[in-house]
Amino acid sequence: MNASDTRTAILDTAVELASVRGLEELSIGGLASTVKMSKSGLFAHFGSKQELQLATVAEAWEIFESEVLLEPTFGRQDVLAGLLERWLSFYEREVFAGGCFFVLSAVELANRQDAVSKALVDAIDRQLAALEAAVRSAIESGELPARKDPGQTAFALHSVLINADSLFQVRHDRAVFDDARATIGELLAEPPRPRRSTSTVP
Amino acid sequence: MNASDTRTAILDTAVELASVRGLEELSIGGLASTVKMSKSGLFAHFGSKQELQLATVAEAWEIFESEVLLEPTFGRQDVLAGLLERWLSFYEREVFAGGCFFVLSAVELANRQDAVSKALVDAIDRQLAALEAAVRSAIESGELPARKDPGQTAFALHSVLINADSLFQVRHDRAVFDDARATIGELLAEPPRPRRSTSTVP
Numbered sequence: 001m002n003a004s005d006t007r008t009a010i011l012d013t014a015v016e017l018a019s020v021r022g023l024e025e026l027s028i029g030g031l032a033s034t035v036k037m038s039k040s041g042l043f044a045h046f047g048s049k050q051e052l053q054l055a056t057v058a059e060a061w062e063i064f065e066s067e068v069l070l071e072p073t074f075g076r077q078d079v080l081a082g083l084l085e086r087w088l089s090f091y092e093r094e095v096f097a098g099g100c101f102f103v104l105s106a107v108e109l110a111n112r113q114d115a116v117s118k119a120l121v122d123a124i125d126r127q128l129a130a131l132e133a134a135v136r137s138a139i140e141s142g143e144l145p146a147r148k149d150p151g152q153t154a155f156a157l158h159s160v161l162i163n164a165d166s167l168f169q170v171r172h173d174r175a176v177f178d179d180a181r182a183t184i185g186e187l188l189a190e191p192p193r194p195r196r197s198t199s200t201v202p
Numbered sequence: 203m204n205a206s207d208t209r210t211a212i213l214d215t216a217v218e219l220a221s222v223r224g225l226e227e228l229s230i231g232g233l234a235s236t237v238k239m240s241k242s243g244l245f246a247h248f249g250s251k252q253e254l255q256l257a258t259v260a261e262a263w264e265i266f267e268s269e270v271l272l273e274p275t276f277g278r279q280d281v282l283a284g285l286l287e288r289w290l291s292f293y294e295r296e297v298f299a300g301g302c303f304f305v306l307s308a309v310e311l312a313n314r315q316d317a318v319s320k321a322l323v324d325a326i327d328r329q330l331a332a333l334e335a336a337v338r339s340a341i342e343s344g345e346l347p348a349r350k351d352p353g354q355t356a357f358a359l360h361s362v363l364i365n366a367d368s369l370f371q372v373r374h375d376r377a378v379f380d381d382a383r384a385t386i387g388e389l390l391a392e393p394p395r396p397r398r399s400t401s402t403v404p
Binding site for chain 1: 224361368
């Protein structure tokens with residue numbers, strides 16, 4: 001392997017460790033023993049725990065982006081449906097062994113305001129922006145009604161995706177993905193009729 | 203303060219630390235320096251890091267339950283709406299300074315399968331059960347149409363609540379609660395009409 005391949009192989013292990021144990025648990029010493037390299041060898045690649053964490057977030061984003069976001073969509077009708085299906089499949093296949101850690105790690109490190117925390121917030125902003133762009137494209141193509149609020153719909157879809165992954169990691173029950181798909185179907189349907197006034201008749 | 207009050211005061215600090223820095227960061231040594239007690243004094247209360255973590259999860263649940271779940275609801279029409287409003291308000295007021303950590307910590311510790319991890323999964327199961335019970339009650343009282351799937355609706359509402367808290371902790375923008383309320387409104391509305399067939403006309 002050349003140096004770049006070695007770095008990528010190390011980082012793929014780092015992404016898995018961060019996914020299973022948490023980004024904050026990631027240390028050069030811990031990673032060195034997992035990839036069976038010397039600590040000084042890993043220091044040559046990353047220099048510090050923070051650099052390692054930043055490189056791990058960047059590698060995780062690259063994997064997520066290539067699996068979920070970067071599909072040829074030009075002229076396609078089902079841009080939004082395709083994006084959501086790839087996103088759910090990414091979680092179902094457990095591409096990250098312990099689940100997608102952008103949101104979890106961002107909340108955990110929210111009070112730190114450092115470069116790692118900023119990289120995680122950037123990743124979430126890009127997730128929401130990708131969803132919002134797909135919603136806008138679906139409105140333009142007539143797949144979604146024009147009355148849908150793109151920002152709010154992106155938040156709603158993001159909530160369902162992230163929580164499906166979290167609950168699957170915690171409860172190990174794939175039925176959560178059925179609930180996620182049914183909820184997405186509701187959220188992308190025609191705007192509902194106004195709520196009925198409450199009635200005392202059961 | 204008697205011993206029980208002292209224990210509760212220590213645990214309230216532990217809940218805040220766990221909320222801001224993560225449950226796994228919670229140690230008897232770290233907590234001792236925050237509450238300005240000796241480590242041996244804290245050991246007398248909790249005995250081990252795991253006992254401290256379990257007591258912290260139990261205290262956090264008690265706070266969440268008393269603020270969000272335990273309201274007089276008998277004979278009320280708006281059981282579900284009231285529950286959701288109290289739940290969002292709990293996050294808006296940042297009763298837990300760093301956000302609600304049941305789901306985050308459960309995912310982080312999911313691979314451990316120990317008593318702490320089990321206590322966190324129990325908390326999530328009780329959150330989902332409370333939502334599902336309120337949905338069933340709303341269906342029975344006619345507030346929600348009978349066609350709503352209580353389990354799926356509970357998952358959808360849980361997703362919106364948890365993600366609103368997470369994104370608020372990360373982005374510090376209260377607009378996320380407007381998105382959450384609008385999404386809840388959509389999810390509790392009449393079942394939407396079937397999705398329109400796609401059209402190429404924008």
